[in-house]
Amino acid sequence: MSTLTTKDEDIAAKRLSSANLAPIALNLIAFTLAIGFWWGITAAKLVVLPGPAEVFQRAIELIASGQLPLDIASSLRRVLTGFLLGVAAAIPVGFLMGWYGPVRALIEPYIQFFRMVPPLAIIPLAIVTMGIDEAPKVFVIFLASFLSCVVATYQGVISVDRTLISAARVLGANDGVLFHRVIIPASIPFILVGVRIGLGSAWATVVAAELIAAQSGLGFRMQQAQLYYDLPTIFVSLVTIGILGLLMDRIVQATERRLTRWQERAR
Known part of the structure; x- marks a missing residue:
């Protein structure tokens, strides 16, 4: 046996x-x-x-010169800083909006207003008010990530099955236990969808910000290459952004699978 x-x-x-x-x-x-x-x-x-061989050769040259590693480090630092700050702020705000009606009534109009304004349109204002250092770039990335994640978190909270909430109440669960055992687990799939969307918005925003005001970064490198019609360098930056974004998205997906093992999935 x-x-x-x-x-x-x-x-x-x-x-x-x-x-x-x-x-x-x-x-x-x-x-x-x-x-x-x-x-x-x-x-x-x-x-x-340019063909794949030409772009690959240019990538080797940029790596050997140290330009590509520097640009990757600069863009990654900006993306991760703004993205993590945006997600960290969005999750509690989304929970408060979803659970407390007065908070939702106070905050939601502002969220919807800024969602209609593209983060890229705020870049000139951010540069004028914050200067041309790292602050405006991180701010617009933060805003893009925050708006994507806060709406997903809010939607996750209001979509929790009311039967589960009622059952937990009947069993004597207070607000703390209800949040910890019911609301948060049920909202995680929505939150992680928002995180993935926010990650894409963060990369799109950082490239646009670096095109306007930066001394390093993948967007900055593309702008410099455009001035000299250096297509291989532009392709290297584009491919690098795609690879980095794909790797980060796969990390989020792996986290999602780990945190939502209880959820039935389509094969």
């Missing part, structure tokens, strides 16, 4: 391993196809763009 159980466990482990490897294999296939398509259209002169 124990032998049969062990065999069953081995089979289940192999199936789980295969299921985990399948998406990775498909991702690699998609990546290879994209590189092949890119190489094909540039080799056939269908578009005036």
Whole structure:
């Protein structure tokens, strides 16, 4: 009997391993196809763009000169600072808006107002009022991340099944226990969706901010390359932003899977 159980466990482990490897294999296939398509259209002169080999060679040169690592470090520092501050502020504000009606009535109009104003439109005002140092760049990233995450958190709180709340009340749960055991777990999927959206907004905002006022960063490097029609450098920056954003998004997805193991998922 124990032998049969062990065999069953081995089979289940192999199936789980295969299921985990399948998406990775498909991702690699998609990546290879994209590189092949890119190489094909540039080799056939269908578009005036640098090919993969040329961009890769330029990336090696930028890494060797130290420019690319410096730009990555500058952009990452700005994104992570603004993004983490925005998420840290959005989660408690979203919970307060979702749980307390008066707080929602006071705050929601401002949230909706600023959501209609693109963070990129605030960059000139931020530069005029805060100068051209790091503060305006971090602020607009903070704003973009905050607005994305606060709405998702608020939506998560108001979407909690009222039956669960009533059941917890009947069992004697106070507000603290209710928040800890019911509201927060049920809201986590919504919060992490907001975090992923905020992460994308943070990268879009930092590139725009660096295009206007910066001395380093991936957006700054693209602006400098544009002046000299240096397409390979522009492509290196674009690809680097995409890779960094993808890696950070995968980290958020892994966190989401870990925190929402209880949630049934579509395969």
